[in-house]
Amino acid sequence: MGGATDILELLKKSKGRRIKVLVAKLGLDGHDRGAKVVARALKDAGLEVIYTGIRQTPEQVVETAIQEDVDVIGVSILSGAHIPLMKKLMELLREKGLDDVPVLLGGTIPIPDIPKLKELGIRNIFLPGTSLKEIIKETLEAALERREE
């Protein structure tokens, strides 16, 4: 699961077309070490990463996704406000016609909240301790699936 060879295979599948990911910290908490580590790992895996920094609103994330025309949106939330924030984000994405852009979420998410988040349309939820390899692999898969549509 999530080995380096899988990642290489996935990268090959992208056929030279660069994959663009948005990494954003949604909400009021100011801890972005985790998000930065993920952003750097995605870059090292050959992706183009737009990093927006901390304290982003759902509106900012959606507008950035539009202007940068990204393939995937990755969000990190540690504040505990993931349900209302993600609800708002997913609503806005739908409103702006971006519902085909896969959304991945990482952070301190209590297990009981996961089904509700999945229901909102979030593709993957990464709990603390998820390996970077796993995150890279899922991000690549999400990007490639969207393209095949």
Add this chain to the structure above:
Amino acid sequence: MTTQELDTLIDKAFQGDRASIGRLLTYIERSPLDASRILNKVMGGEGGGHVIGVTGIPGSGKSTLISKLISRYKEQGLRIAVVAIDPTSPLSKGALLGDRIRMQEHATDPRVFIRSVPTRGVKGGLSFSGVAMIEVFDKLGFDKIIVESIGVGQTDIDIMNLAHTILVVTAPGMGDEIQALKAGIMEIGDIYVLNKSDKPEANRTYAYLDFALETGEIGSEKLKWRPKLIKTSAALGQGIDELVKAVEEHLEFIKEYGIYSEKISARRRYMVRLLAEKLFTEKLEEIDEEIDIANRDIYLEAIKLINKVVSQLG
């Protein structure tokens, strides 16, 4: 993409649909052929935009400064586009595009459009797609088109091929860096900005830059324009009015001397040259295996290679 799909996309972009603008820029990045088709539709004439190139020492506060400029231009009711260039890693081919962080307060403003552009291995950093994007923003009616370049190395002066006005940004205590860059980007500024002037060493660096400009050690007088030196603190919002004023003075100057349109022609020639380079090098890499190393007349082999590339591009 069919011609009809492309036309629809362009129409929607011109009606102000931001998702369509974003997608149009992606097509420009992805395929030279699509880019050419798009430019074919939008080029011709001048959009009237003012292209401002921002280069300088890495970490001197270029992005923060641009964010302050955006605020001022917004107050004037102008529309602003930003092309923010960041390096692609030559090893992984990935990129971490972080200039936006400093400009996110403008992300949701309908008058502002910010696009990050990785260099993707282009020397000097200014890729064909970056320049093509300027063309599109111009035609979409953006009044100020600000290009942030990576500003490293003595050779990163390509920005002078595409901007109407060039800002070279430095910061206090970067004397060594300034020395190192003297022969490169330190020569091309229309306006030199000493940012982070809230720092204690600012006065000393200012005096040095002022003297260096005076003696022609940095900067170069182009026609009758004497390069200016402006002290700012983007963090504290100081000196921004003076900077905006200097930028406007330069714009007036180039308009008065007829250089404004000349620079647009230069930019377009440069764009075509960049595209030629891109097409050529990509094809050259593709046929790398066909190079005959048994041929000891390497000049002849090189010419053969050129012909091969050309015949395959045709």
